[in-house]
Amino acid sequence: AQTVTQSQPEMSVQEAETVTLSCTYDTSESDYYLFWYKQPPSRQMILVIRQEAYKQQNATENRFSVNFQKAAKSFSLKISDSQLGDAAMYFCAYNRRDDKIIFGKGTRLHILP
Amino acid sequence: DAGITQSPRHKVTETGTPVTLRCHQTENHRYMYWYRQDPGHGLRLIHYSYGVKDTDKGEVSDGYSVSRSKTEDFLLTLESATSSQTSVYFCAISRGGSTDTQYFGPGTRLTVL
Numbered sequence: 001a002q003t004v005t006q007s008q009p010e011m012s013v014q015e016a017e018t019v020t021l022s023c024t025y026d027t028s029e030s031d032y033y034l035f036w037y038k039q040p041p042s043r044q045m046i047l048v049i050r051q052e053a054y055k056q057q058n059a060t061e062n063r064f065s066v067n068f069q070k071a072a073k074s075f076s077l078k079i080s081d082s083q084l085g086d087a088a089m090y091f092c093a094y095n096r097r098d099d100k101i102i103f104g105k106g107t108r109l110h111i112l113p
Numbered sequence: 114d115a116g117i118t119q120s121p122r123h124k125v126t127e128t129g130t131p132v133t134l135r136c137h138q139t140e141n142h143r144y145m146y147w148y149r150q151d152p153g154h155g156l157r158l159i160h161y162s163y164g165v166k167d168t169d170k171g172e173v174s175d176g177y178s179v180s181r182s183k184t185e186d187f188l189l190t191l192e193s194a195t196s197s198q199t200s201v202y203f204c205a206i207s208r209g210g211s212t213d214t215q216y217f218g219p220g221t222r223l224t225v226l
Contacts, residue, residue, distance in 0.1 A: 032212075033212045035214075037217075042219075043201065043219065043220045044217060044219055044220075045156075045203060045205070045215075045217035046217075047214050047215070047216075050214060091155055091156065095211050095212050096212075097210070097212050100158050100161070100171055100172065100211055101158070101211045101215070103155040103156040103157070104155055105153060105154060105155040106155050
């Protein structure tokens with residue numbers, strides 16, 4: 001069965017610094033999708049970034065980028081120039097076509113002013 | 114923001130009573146999902162729908178049923194609520210299945226006494 005592991009329950013970073021959130025997953029598939037979702041205190045779940053496994057190029061969205069290591073089954077999220085509004089719970093998720101999405105347990109990110 | 118609403122937003126009920134949560138979308142997306150979020154577990158899929166009257170079970174479906182008689186509405190029913198079903202419930206929608214980006218509703222906090 002596929003699993004998604006986020007080994008850091010909580011992290012803190014100074015405002016304007018860079019932080020990396022870790023995610024590893026277990027799968028025997030070669031075609032799948034990976035996601036990072038953000039959940040701020042408002043509880044709304046918001047897509048941060050999406051990566052298709054067959055694409056070697058790492059996805060980026062403004063200050064957010066991923067380091068996708070397919071062989072290592074690793075999908076880390078890098079946040080550059082951290083801002084107070086980045087404080088949230090971040091969830092890594094895995095999905096294979098025609099299957100159900102599986103979420104990790106989340107990493108709570110604190111931004112220190 | 115995707116047009117997704119959930120009702121009610123908060124509910125307190127007693128053990129053994131039936132409860133129905135409603136998810137309404139204005140996006141005409143084919144796929145709809147119900148998740149529950151609990152501390153230490155992340156988000157877990159309860160049920161999902163891939164069209165009107167087409168539904169399937171997720172990871173934690175015991176004690177829950179769903180119905181979708183219209184594209185825009187997806188109902189989650191707790192047939193006889195138990196304290197273990199105290200949780201925050203999220204509805205999500207996607208256009209092209211679970212590998213596509215999911216857009217989440219604001220959540221419903223349910224407390225079963």
